[in-house]
Amino acid sequence: MKHFTEIGAYFLMLGQVFKRPTKRSVLKELILKEVEELILNSLGIVVFISFFVGGVVSIQTALNINNPLIPDLLVGFATRQSVILEFAPTFISIIMAGKIGSFITSSIGSMRVTEQIDALEVMGINSLNYLVFPKIIALLFYPFVIGIAMFLGIFGGWIATVYGGFSSSAAFIEGVQSKFIPFHLIYAFIKSFVFAFILATVPSFKGYYMTGGALEVGKASTAAFVWTSVIIIIANYVITILLLS
Amino acid sequence: MIKVNHLNKQFGDTPILRDVSTAFERGKTNLIIGSSGSGKTVFLKCLLGLYRPDSGQILYSDKPFSKMDNNERKELRQKIGMVFQGGALFDSMTVEENVMFPLRMFTDQTEQEMIHSVNEVLSRVNLNNANKKFPSEISGGMQKRVAIARAIVNNPRYLFCDEPNSGLDPKTAMVIDNLIQEITQEYDITTIINTHDMNSVMEIGQNIVFLQYGKVAWEGNANTIFNADKQEVIDFVYSSNLFKKIREIQRSK
Numbered sequence A: 001m002k003h004f005t006e007i008g009a010y011f012l013m014l015g016q017v018f019k020r021p022t023k024r025s026v027l028k029e030l031i032l033k034e035v036e037e038l039i040l041n042s043l044g045i046v047v048f049i050s051f052f053v054g055g056v057v058s059i060q061t062a063l064n065i066n067n068p069l070i071p072d073l074l075v076g077f078a079t080r081q082s083v084i085l086e087f088a089p090t091f092i093s094i095i096m097a098g099k100i101g102s103f104i105t106s107s108i109g110s111m112r113v114t115e116q117i118d119a120l121e122v123m124g125i126n127s128l129n130y131l132v133f134p135k136i137i138a139l140l141f142y143p144f145v146i147g148i149a150m151f152l153g154i155f156g157g158w159i160a161t162v163y164g165g166f167s168s169s170a171a172f173i174e175g176v177q178s179k180f181i182p183f184h185l186i187y188a189f190i191k192s193f194v195f196a197f198i199l200a201t202v203p204s205f206k207g208y209y210m211t212g213g214a215l216e217v218g219k220a221s222t223a224a225f226v227w228t229s230v231i232i233i234i235a236n237y238v239i240t241i242l243l244l245s
Numbered sequence B: 001m002i003k004v005n006h007l008n009k010q011f012g013d014t015p016i017l018r019d020v021s022t023a024f025e026r027g028k029t030n031l032i033i034g035s036s037g038s039g040k041t042v043f044l045k046c047l048l049g050l051y052r053p054d055s056g057q058i059l060y061s062d063k064p065f066s067k068m069d070n071n072e073r074k075e076l077r078q079k080i081g082m083v084f085q086g087g088a089l090f091d092s093m094t095v096e097e098n099v100m101f102p103l104r105m106f107t108d109q110t111e112q113e114m115i116h117s118v119n120e121v122l123s124r125v126n127l128n129n130a131n132k133k134f135p136s137e138i139s140g141g142m143q144k145r146v147a148i149a150r151a152i153v154n155n156p157r158y159l160f161c162d163e164p165n166s167g168l169d170p171k172t173a174m175v176i177d178n179l180i181q182e183i184t185q186e187y188d189i190t191t192i193i194n195t196h197d198m199n200s201v202m203e204i205g206q207n208i209v210f211l212q213y214g215k216v217a218w219e220g221n222a223n224t225i226f227n228a229d230k231q232e233v234i235d236f237v238y239s240s241n242l243f244k245k246i247r248e249i250q251r252s253k
């Protein structure tokens, strides 16, 4: 029951986010700041993780191919498929639920407990639009982050394969190019957009409606990470059934 | 002028405000006093529309707040300045940006004009060298003064202060009290101040509402409070050791 009222409150919040917009010039600045904090500041960890996980995926695949009947190009093929379909969009989004998600919840939550949100409301500002809308817009750039993760994941796989001596560079690249289905890329980017929206709004919801003090801000951040991940996993499942099966 | 008729507010099953009726006059410093937990903050937040009262009416210049549409509320709120108990400064912004915020949001002033107004109010609250500092880099007392500057920078018609001088040293507290009174008279605005500080009561208590357990237990001003015959008021006034001592001395004469 409690979850149903929370879901209702979440959608009511979304309604408010798109109402009574903040002054244009101010909104522009807020969006730029969010792009920096949410997108640019996340690139480092995304680059690091994608490169190495891509490498591990290809090594694992290579190690599991003992049968000489299976061609070497399977390594590149498997790396590409897993990176584009799941690793980049979903795995990275779970990591981002931890990074961006807890950042959003704790920053909005501490504004709530120190009455900064009340201060905005008293001035007649729509605090939900002021705080959440710029995050949604900034996260429209999120699919670019995922694009980078895809590229670096495959690149990391190539490096690991070639320098680990598992197969030749030519075989890996041939594998990456073989049986490519463009719709898989579209599917991955559709997922990324949906995940971006979840990443912007679920942690905001958890922070905006929290009560208590500094301790509760910490708890809310943890709860936000859990809920954001769970919702991303469910959304992933639903989108996959709708688009791929 | 703000009028309040039969205001009730409860959280869960606990009544916090009980049938509160009173009036706050323009050009005067109106004080809401009472011990911690008596409902002062909740009352202020009801007046501001941050909490929705369960019943009763709040009238701003004879217009009921509950009957105002979104635009009227927005217009009203731009004429309200509020100093929150903890300051509620935006911690991602510098002192200057905090004070400039209402101007940036609601006026078409140029950067130059805004900086001019900001420096003017900051010097009124005796804060001249903190423009580029962040709230976390200044003391609690300085934060309070920035909050006051932010509340008055856009020339409000109504000024609300929730314990504006709690946590300040007595001298700064008095400066702040006097500043609030000065502004109130100079711009002829309606000012409402929550406090449990007897010094403020003496200094600026032009109209006093005494809240106890969410009820108006007494009304008067700085001159009449010492002759109040209500026991709760006497207890409140003489909860301060200083006043207790003064009374003992007076009695022993």
Ligand SMILES: Nc1ncnc2c1ncn2[C@@H]1O[C@H](COP(=O)(O)OP(=O)(O)O)[C@@H](O)[C@H]1O
Pocket: B011, B016, B034, B035, B036, B037, B038, B039, B040, B041, B042, B043
């Ligand atoms: N948001 C809230 N939810 C539930 N109870 C509250 C809330 N805000 C205040 N209260 C309760 O209302 C009472 C009055 O609080 P308050 O108005 O803050 O007192 P004060 O006079 O010290 O400002 C307290 O008992 C407090 O616990």
Ligand SMILES: [Mg+2]
Pocket: B040, B041, B042, B085, B162
């Ligand atoms: Mg209070």
